[in-house]
Amino acid sequence: MNTWSVIQALFFLQSRSLWNRLRTRIRRLRQPKYLVGAVVGLAYFYIYVGRFVLGGLFFPRSGTPGSPMAAGFDLNQRQLLEGMAATGVFFFMLGAWVFAGPRSALAFTETELAHLLPAPISRRTLIRYKLASLQTGLLISSLVLWFLAGRLLAGGHALLRIGGWWVVLAALSLHALGASFVVQRLTERGLSSWLRRTLGCLVGFAVGGALVWWSRSTFLAEGGIPSSFDAWRSLGHHAFTSGPAPWLLGPFRLLVRPWLATSGTEFAIAIGPALLVLAGLFLWVDRSDVAFEEASLERARRWADRIADASSRQHRVGMPKPTVRPAAFSLRPEGNPAVALAWKHLIELRFRPRNHAIAMGVFVLAAVGIRVAPDAEILESLRNSAALLPLGMACIMPIFGVMEITTRVRQDLRMVDHYKTMPLTGQQFVVGEFLGGVGSTVCRQVVCFIGVALFAMAPDSLVVPWPILLGVPVALLTVGPGLIMLLAILPVAAALLFPAWMQSTKDGPGPGLEATGQRVILAVAQLITLSVSLIPVALVSVGMFWLGLLVSPWVAFVLAGAGGAAILYAEIAVAIVFLGKAYDAIDVSQEQ
C-alpha cells in the first residue's frame, strides 16, 4: 500500500468522521431545546469570534496587509523581534531533546493502531500518515493563534498570518518527532537519559551563554548597563544582529520570518527558505528507521486505560485514584431515600465532622493565643483582621456549595440509567442532590461563624455588638441554605433538561455549538431568576425587619430571617417539584 493510498484513506476517515459528528449534532437539533441553544450559540460565536475570523480571512484588517506586530515597527525593531522569536524556537526545540522520553512513540489511538499495524503498510508510510493527520490540528492551532494574536494586535492579513503560524508549528512538531526518534536510537545504543539531558542543558547554556557574553561585552564597550528602555532595545538589536547570534540562530530565523512578514511580497520571499528548512526536517523524520510501534502501542494502551478509568470513575483523565472515605454519619436502612443520596455525596465530598471539630479547635486556640500572648496588645489589634478571614470564608462558601451540587448532579446523571431502576421519585432525587451540598456548606459556615465570634469577642471591647454578632449568623444560616439552593436551581435544571451534555463525553458526539448557547442562556436566566425570586424575599424580609425593630434588633433579625426564609423556601419547594418532574421525564433513549 503506497503513501498516497494511505493519505486518501486518512482523508476519508477524517472527512467522514467530521461529517458524521456534524450530522449527529444536527440531528440533536430536532429537539427545540437544543435548537434554541444552537441559535444563541451561533449568534454568540458570530458576535465574539466569527465576524473577526470571517472579516480577517478574506480582507486585510485595518488596511495593513502585514504582520500586526511587525507592521508598525522599524527595521531594527523587527530584527530584534525576529531574534527573540528565533531564540524562543531554538529553546523550544532544545526542550524536545532534554525532556523527551527514552522511547519515541507516535501518538496513535488504539483504533488506529488496531487497523494500521496489522495492515500491509511500511513504517515510513505510517510516519507520513501520522504527519498528514497532524496537519488538521496544526491548521486549527494556527487559526486559533492567529485569532488570539489578531484580537490582541489589530491588523494583518489572515492567510499570511495563519501560514506563518503553520510554518512555526509544523517545524516544532516535525522536530519533536525527529528528536524523539534520535533519542530512542541513542538510548538503544547506551546513552543514558541523564547524560542526554546534561548534554542538552550544556548546549542550551552554551548558546545562551554566548548570547549573554556577546551582549555583555557590547554594553561594557558602550559604557555600562543601559538605563532606558530604548537603550535596552538597541542593545538587544545589536546582540541579535552581530556576533554569534546570526549564525547560531540562522535556521530558526528562517522559520519565523514568514510569521513576521509585513507584506505579501515579503511573505513570498520568506516562505521559500522556511519551506526548505521544513523539507529538511521532513526528510530527517521520514528517513528515521526507528521501531516506534511497540512504544506507540504501549502509549495508546496507557491512554485508553486512563480514559476508561476516568470514564468509569466519572472523572477527567489525570485525576488521582480514589481512596476510602469514611461516611459522615451512619446511614440507617429506613427513612427517606433522599438522605442516602446526601450521605453518598458527603462521602464523595470528603465531608467529615471531625475535620470541622479540628477547625473549630484551631479557631479556639488562635483566639486564646491572642489573649494570652505576651504581646497581647499588638495581637489584639490583629483581632479584627483575624475575624475577617472566617467571615470572608463563610460568605464565599455558598458559591462552592452551588458548585458541589451542580457537579454531583452532573456526575449522577451519567449514571441516570442506574438511578432510573431505583424506587426513587424525581423529587427525592433532587432533594438528595441538594442536601449533600447544602449540608456540607452550612456546616462549614457554622464553623466559620464560630471563628468570627471567637475573634470578635473580647472582654474589654466587643468588636461587633452582640445582637448583630448573633443575629447575622442566625439569619444567614436560616436563609443561607435557601440561597444556595436558589443559586443551584438553574444549573441543576439545565443538567436535568439537557442531559446529553453530561453524557456526551462517554457515548455521544460531545457538546457542540448549542452547549455554548445553552450556557449563555443559562447565565442570563440565572441573573433574571435570581433577581425575580429575591424581590419577594427581600420585600418580606425588610417588612419583617422594620416590624421587629419595634421590639429589638434581635427580634428584627430573627423576624427578617424567618420571613425571608419562608418565602424563599416556598419558591424552592415549587422549583423542586418542577425539577423532580424534569428528572422523571428524562428519556435516556432520546438524549444522544
Add this chain to the structure above:
Amino acid sequence: MIEVSQLTKLYGDFAAVSELSFTVQPGQLLGLVGPNGAGKTTCLRCLAGIIPATRGTLRLAGYDLATDPIAAKRHLAFFADEPRLFEYLTVAQHLAFVARIYGVKDAEVRAPCLLEELELSDKRDSLPGELSRGMKQKVALACGLIHSPTVILFDEPLTGLDPLAIRRTKETIRRLARDGASVIISSHLLHLLEEICTHILVVKRGVRAAFGSLQEVREQFAHGDSGVDLEEVFMRIATQGDKPPPLLPLPPPDSAGPPPLT
C-alpha cells in the same frame, strides 16, 4: 410476576420493539434471545424503567410501571452487562446506600450474609477500583439482591466472568427462581439459556418470533427433525424469511496448490 402487554418502543419512526407481549410467572426463568439489534436490550431497559415505553403495559409484581413506578421498582433488580458502581463508596457502603434507597429493614442482617454468600466479606471496605471485574459483578449482585427482589432482569450476566464465577452465577440465578422470583436473562450464550431457562422468548426485528417453554419452542421449530437444540431453533428463526447472504467469490485456484504442511 412480569406481565408485558403490547410493548412498543419507537425511536422516531423506527420501532425497536413492536407489540411485544409475554408473561413470566414466579419461579420461571425466561431466556430472551434474538439477533443483534432485535430489541432485547430495549425491551429490558423498558422493563427496568430506564426508558419509557411508547405504548403498552408493563406490570412488575402486580404494579403498573407507568402509573406506579416506585412500587414496581421496589420489587425489581436489574443487572446490566457492565456493573455500575459508585467510585467512592466501599462495598459495605454500597449495600448501606442501596438498603436505604429500597428501605430494607433488616439490611444490617442481610448485608453480611450476602457478602458472605458472594465471598465478598474480606472486600467489604474495598473501593470498586480495587476490585476485579468479577468482584464488581458480585458487588452489583449483592446490591441487587439486598431487597429480595421478585422481578430480576439480567442483561448478559456472564460477560467477562471466569468459569468458576459463571458456575456460581448460574447457581445463584437458579436459586433466585427457585425462591419464587420471575427472572429474565438476555444473552447470546444459547447453551447457558438452554441449561437454566424454563422458557424462551425469541425476538426478531422487535417482534415476538417465538415464545413458550423450552420444549414448546423446540417443537415449534423442529419441523419434524428430532433433537433440535436452541441454537438450531435460533438459526431457523434468525434466517426465516431472509434471503441467504451472497457467497463471497472464491479466489482462483492456485495451480501450484497449497504448500505442504511441514
